[in-house]
Amino acid sequence: MIRHEFAELDGIRLHYAAAGEGDLILFAHGFPEFWYAWRKQLEEFGRTHLAVAPDLRGYNLSSKPPRVEDYAMPLLVEDLRRLAAHLGKQKFTLVGHDWGGVVAWAFAIRHPELLDRLVIINAPHPGIFERELADNPEQRKASQYILLFRSPMAEMMLKALNYSALVSSVLDDGLKKGYFTEEDKRAYLDAWSQPGALTGGLNYYRAAPLGSFVGGKVSGISSELPSLNVRVPTLVLWGEKDAYLLPSNLNGLEEYVPDLTIKRIPEASHWVIHEMPDVVNAAIREFLQAKR
Secondary structure, three states: OEEEEEEEEEEEEEEEEOOOOOOOOEHHHHHHOOHHHHHHHHHHHHHOOEEEEOOOOOOOOOOOOHHHHOOOOOHHHHHHHEEEEEEEEEEEEEEEEEEHHHHHHHHHHHHHHEEEEEEEOOOHHHHHHHHHHHHHHHHHHHHHHHHHOOOOOOHHHHHHHHHHHHHHHHHHHHHHOOOHHEEEEHHHHHHHHHOOOHHHHHHEEEEEEEEHHHHHHHOOHHHHHOOOOOOEEEEEEOOOOOOOOHHHOOEEEEHHOOEEEEEOOOOOOOOOHOOOOOHHHHHHHHHHHHOO
């Protein structure tokens, strides 16, 4: 069911996987993943939609611009806008997890007129995350990995022993519990091994303005946005055992997102899309079918 294509987007070549036809539902992955993270969503939503999951810029088979500034948020948002236009769709539903969710928040703020629905999975709203980094010592502690990922030694540490750190954080639990297979592991190792792919993914962290948390100016990701308000019907799914992004990132979210539905998943972690794909798919399906 899944087919693979490339889109040439003003100097950026995006590889994407697609299934089905009809209204577009676009899935944006996080770090350190690639289109494959959404394979079970492509199978499910390809039955009723044109379901598309790109390798975001810097990842796997897509273009990997060399400069850190090539990963600034406005450029990441523009990639998704151009991909939707390439697919001939004027409006669509956008689903994002982790960094893909951060880009999805920014997209919804910049281009509400292009979205029917927004679905966010374990990805913090920029205004809330800035608050949490400033005021919540537990979130600052949970975010210390960001400092490593921004450092010059990040590639060497993550590549060591055949990407053992990434295998441990992303795949090991699933390999033990059975929701990842050895075939899945080979797919991830192949994607991580693409020339420049690891640096491309890490450049999302390096390009992000995270203010005083990283020893810079007070400004954060919100400095790249025209506002913090989201004028799109939004579903937020949150695995509450997320060790990196604490559930406190949900507190006060309704102040920025008036049309908001939150579904907490107490037994799931940051990797809820892999741990509980049926729960994720059912929640998205219900949200798409709900009348506003």
